[in-house]
Amino acid sequence: MCQLLGMNCNVPTDICFSFEGFSARGGQTDDHQDGWGIAFFEGKGCRLFIDANPSVASPAADLVRHYPIHSTHVIAHIRKATQGEILLENCHPFRRELWGRYWVFAHNGNLPDFEPIGYQFYQPVGDTDSEKAFCTILDRWRQEFPQRKPPLEQLYRILKATTETLAQQGVFNYLLSDGESFFAHCSTNLHYIIRQAPFAAAHLIDRDLTVDFRELTRPQDRVAVVATAPLTDNEIWTQLQPGELLAFQDGLPQYGLRQPEAKYFSFQ
Amino acid sequence: MCQLLGMNCNVPTDICFSFEGFSARGGQTDDHQDGWGIAFFEGKGCRLFIDANPSVASPAADLVRHYPIHSTHVIAHIRKATQGEILLENCHPFRRELWGRYWVFAHNGNLPDFEPIGYQFYQPVGDTDSEKAFCTILDRWRQEFPQRKPPLEQLYRILKATTETLAQQGVFNYLLSDGESFFAHCSTNLHYIIRQAPFAAAHLIDRDLTVDFRELTRPQDRVAVVATAPLTDNEIWTQLQPGELLAFQDGLPQYGLRQPEAKYFSFQ
Numbered sequence: 001m002c003q004l005l006g007m008n009c010n011v012p013t014d015i016c017f018s019f020e021g022f023s024a025r026g027g028q029t030d031d032h033q034d035g036w037g038i039a040f041f042e043g044k045g046c047r048l049f050i051d052a053n054p055s056v057a058s059p060a061a062d063l064v065r066h067y068p069i070h071s072t073h074v075i076a077h078i079r080k081a082t083q084g085e086i087l088l089e090n091c092h093p094f095r096r097e098l099w100g101r102y103w104v105f106a107h108n109g110n111l112p113d114f115e116p117i118g119y120q121f122y123q124p125v126g127d128t129d130s131e132k133a134f135c136t137i138l139d140r141w142r143q144e145f146p147q148r149k150p151p152l153e154q155l156y157r158i159l160k161a162t163t164e165t166l167a168q169q170g171v172f173n174y175l176l177s178d179g180e181s182f183f184a185h186c187s188t189n190l191h192y193i194i195r196q197a198p199f200a201a202a203h204l205i206d207r208d209l210t211v212d213f214r215e216l217t218r219p220q221d222r223v224a225v226v227a228t229a230p231l232t233d234n235e236i237w238t239q240l241q242p243g244e245l246l247a248f249q250d251g252l253p254q255y256g257l258r259q260p261e262a263k264y265f266s267f268q
Numbered sequence: 269m270c271q272l273l274g275m276n277c278n279v280p281t282d283i284c285f286s287f288e289g290f291s292a293r294g295g296q297t298d299d300h301q302d303g304w305g306i307a308f309f310e311g312k313g314c315r316l317f318i319d320a321n322p323s324v325a326s327p328a329a330d331l332v333r334h335y336p337i338h339s340t341h342v343i344a345h346i347r348k349a350t351q352g353e354i355l356l357e358n359c360h361p362f363r364r365e366l367w368g369r370y371w372v373f374a375h376n377g378n379l380p381d382f383e384p385i386g387y388q389f390y391q392p393v394g395d396t397d398s399e400k401a402f403c404t405i406l407d408r409w410r411q412e413f414p415q416r417k418p419p420l421e422q423l424y425r426i427l428k429a430t431t432e433t434l435a436q437q438g439v440f441n442y443l444l445s446d447g448e449s450f451f452a453h454c455s456t457n458l459h460y461i462i463r464q465a466p467f468a469a470a471h472l473i474d475r476d477l478t479v480d481f482r483e484l485t486r487p488q489d490r491v492a493v494v495a496t497a498p499l500t501d502n503e504i505w506t507q508l509q510p511g512e513l514l515a516f517q518d519g520l521p522q523y524g525l526r527q528p529e530a531k532y533f534s535f536q
């Protein structure tokens with residue numbers, strides 16, 4: 001399987017600290033060495049770094065670790081191949097354009113028997129189940145809303161339905177964003193933490209590194225970090241429930257369907 | 269205006285030498301400092317680096333200059349903004365998926381009054397004339413060949429017609445590739461050189477740097493480099509004619525319509 005890392009903030013923030021711990025799992029503290037990738041949104045623009053080499057041995061990962069790219073929406077992935085060869089075209093995150101926005105998707109899990117009947121607008125380039133699922137999500141959205149991006153509630157409703165269908169095929173944890181919306185779906189394993197005032201120090205699990213966020217933040221800053229497994233050992237991470245699909249905005253879960261209560265909530 | 273750099277080879281080759289000279293034009297030997305970008309194909313996979321900072325001051329450009337990425341199809345661009353703000357989403361090359369392949373496009377020129385009536389499948393994310401033209405090219409191809417990529421001759425015929433229409437709107441030099449096909453169109457200014465056995469030494473115009481290709485190549489290697497302006501001062505570059513659209517393959521112009529002779533040629 002793979003591991004996911006995502007970040008959603010109310011002000012552009014760098015992900016250097018979290019990525020430092022996360023990328024160690026790509027061949028050092030864990031065996032996800034079949035490629036990695038990270039996407040940063042800057043407004044509507046999107047930077048995408050991918051590599052079929054392990055993240056611990058990748059010059060581009062070095063760049064991401066040491067060059068602070070400030071972004072409000074980030075999605076990263078380290079790969080342990082289940083389906084698809086170790087090739088660049090099979091590295092997550094995948095990216096497509098819909099409604100004049102770039103959509104970025106990364107998946108942790110396996111949909112072993114999933115084969116879409118056909119594709120309408122989007123075709124996979126590689127041969128992973130993950131990219132097939134991504135194309136299916138976008139195709140479904142586009143069929144429903146051919147002209148423009150709908151309000152979050154409608155977007156969520158269709159995504160939830162498509163996700164439930166796909167999740168019946170296997171394990172389907174994912175992160176999905178266009179730099180404005182940010183979705184996190186838990187099928188088996190996904191955690192998040194909200195960092196906001198009063199800030200404290202955080203210590204990585206995968207490297208002996210501590211950052212004191214009090215020195216780096218302003219009182220109004222808020223950051224949500226989502227990861228397959230918690231990245232720090234002195235903070236309390238919240239585990240998403242199986243079947244839970246959360247929409248984050250400005251560093252908070254803003255909209256979602258909580259299981260098992262099965263009630264929509266909204267912070268709006 | 270902007271500058272273009274492209275490479276097409278018969279074996280995966282790094283572009284470090286050419287990019288060294290080219291990227292100097294992004295703020296040092298020339299004033300193209302409103303962003304830059306480069307796309308490398310590795311099979312069907314595609315790495316894309318873009319930055320709204322000048323290439324001479326960009327950590328990602330440093331990485332490209334010093335980390336040899338081997339590729340058979342490369343497209344690079346340095347930007348001097350004519351239309352569209354200095355933003356990440358306006359940096360070339362642009363990328364979209366068509367027929368299960370990534371297509372990458374970079375433009376030198378300006379289409380001042382170009383406004384498509386509508387988009388069918390592809391919408392621009394930024395606000396440049398270049399991305400609008402790219403979406404128009406892909407839309408037209410897709411309308412003509414909705415299912416799969418056609419043979420080169422058919423692909424070329426439609427591209428040629430779309431290009432002629434777009435070129436009536438202004439200056440339209442471009443590079444376009446999916447990692448299999450590689451097109452170069454000259455509206456006003458585009459040059460190429462074929463490097464093949466017997467190899468020699470080449471000296472950059474923009475930096476005092478010489479590379480002796482005899483030490484780096486095998487006899488069967490062949491590389492075509494395409495650039496807005498020649499990059500070396502001791503080699504003979506061929507200037508494309510206005511209206512000329514060349515399809516390169518394995519480091520050679522393989523198919524095209526030569527002006528003013530207006531005769532198709534093919535090396536096949």
